[in-house]
Each structure stands twice: as structure tokens, then as C-alpha cells.
Amino acid sequence: MGTTIYTDGDADLRAVDGRRIAVLGYGNQGRAQALNLRDSGAGGERGTVIVGNRDDDYLSRAHEDGFPTSSLREAAAVGDVVLLLIPDEVQPAVFAEQVAPGLRAGDTLVVASGYNVAFGLLEVPDGVDVVMVAPRMIGAAVRSRFVQGAGFPCFVSVERDATGAARRTALAIARGIGGTRAGAIASSAREEAALDLFSEQAIWPAILSVLRTSYEVLHKAGFSDEAVLYEMYLSGEPAEVFTHVARDGLLGQLPLHSQTSQYGQLRALCGLDASDLAARFTSILHEDILSGAFAREWSAADAGQRLAQLRQRADAHPLSAAEQAVLRNQTRNQTRP
């Protein structure tokens, strides 16, 4: 509704002509974006796409793919447009120690996720543009879709425009990675980060909790673990349904189900009181996410330890054991001659 969607026609690759593009990190997004940018000719004849990484297998892979390679620190210093494509949780420390010292006024910092910018965790030197080009797509598909000539959704924003050219640069990079083919949505780091975190902290836990509670109820009623788990998700049917949801909409895909199913789903949906959920989701959005409380908690020194504890706690639910047993059985049956 009124949101700007940028397409190839709005994005001019010449905006980064002659500028060295440094891709920091050669993981999921790093490799895909570096290859796409090079294949797009980003940087023009005088520009180059270079890769910075720690000296390990990722760096060797970049070298084998034909990129000039160096340490993160060197690549950041040499690059005019610097793409920060290392995991979000390590960005603040790595950026402060190895990237920020190499940035000069006129350079552009490009992030692929709004998190660290939105929560003020990167101290970007004065005079440096900060933009976000955030594919809504896993790295492998950023590459495969580009090669097929297809697009993928992407969020784009300008977070700091020190040079007056930040938008043109952001759009050139978006175009170079293939992000304007299907339309790049004008957004902001705050919006991108908040939506991502909301999906992770409200939507998915609610779905997981619904499945766990369903298991508890059905198991208690005497239904077999195999039957329950295949009905809920092991069949892969929910994945099929969501493919249709993405194409036809939440209710638009309903005609694919039987009349009995449609009547049952709609009867239950219309009778459901979601006000408790709305209150909980509102609290998660404002008190945990937008306030920065979650970001502060996740930046704390003991965050990794807490993650391990939570994993252990979640795994103690009876559904985990049931799932493992059913999956083991399934593997055994599949390998049986």
C-alpha cells in the first residue's frame, strides 16, 4: 500500500562504475552475491569485486572461483563499496576491529540484514553511506535464481546518506545481485529487523507451540506417534500447502482442500478468540523487539550459553523423543532391502 517497489529500470549499475566492491564473508550470501555482482559487471571495467575472509576453506573457495582475495581488514580498506556478509552476531566485534578502521568518507557500507544497524551496534565512521540490500532468499537460491534469469524479493533502504548518492549505490548493488528483477521493496533497517524478529519470536514459536500442544493432546488420547506426526508434518503436506499459500493466498488456496476440510477449517477459525495472542504478540513487538531489549540480551556475553540451555530445555519435550523414534524407524524401513 503505497510502498515503493524498485525494478531494474530504477537501478543503474553505472552508479558503482570504477568503484571497488569488497564482499566481506564468503558464506551463504557472500558467495552468491559476489558471483552475481561479478557476472552483472558491477564496478565496470575499472572496478573489481574482491573477497575478504579469514584464511580458511571459504577463502580458498573464493580464490578458486577466481576472485582477488585478502583478509577482511585489507578488503575493507581497499573497497569503496563494502558488503558486510558475515553472521549478524559476530558483526559488531568484527566490524569495530577489522572493518571500520578501513572505511573512508565517501565509501558505502552495505548490510544484508537490518539488525545491527537498527539496534545501533555498528559504529560507522562519519562520511560513510550506510545502505541495506537484504534478499528475502537463502544464498543458494540468490545464486541459482540469478543464473536462471529469475528474481527474488529483496528489501532496500538508505540508512545514512553522507554522499547524496546512497540510494543510487544501493539500487546498483541490488540490481547487481539480481534483487531488482522481481522488484525490491523500499524498507528500512528497523522495519526489516523488526519483521524478521517478529516472525522468529512470535509467529514461529506460536506454530511450534500449536504442534507441540497438538501432540500432547493426541498422544494422551491414545493416537500413535507415527500417525500423529505424519498427519502434522512428517508427510510434507504442510510444505505443499504453504507453497500454494505463497501463490494463491491464505484463503485462496482453500479450494485445494475437500469441502469437509474447508468447512472444518473455517468453522474453527471463525470461532477462535485470538485476543490473548494479539496481546502477547503486541507485547513481543514493542517490549522485546522495538525497545531493543532482545538485541541487548542477545549481545550479552552469556548469550551463547543461554541458547544452549534453551535448546536443551526445548528438546526435553516428549515430542522430540517421539520424533526421533519415528524418524529412526522411517530410515530403517527405507534402507531395508
Ligand code: NDP
Ligand atoms: P554465513 O553464516 O554463511 O557466513 C559465513 C561467512 O562469515 C564465512 O565467510 C565466515 O568466514 C564468516 N565468518 C563467520 N564468523 C566470522 C568471524 N567471527 N569473523 C570473521 N568472519 C566470520 O552468513 P550468511 O551468508 O547466512 O549471512 C550473512 C548476512 O546475510 C547476515 O547479515 C544475514 O542476516 C544476511 N542474510 C542471510 C540470509 C540467508 O539466507 N542466509 C538471507 C538474507 C540475509 P570463516 O570462513 O572465517 O568462518
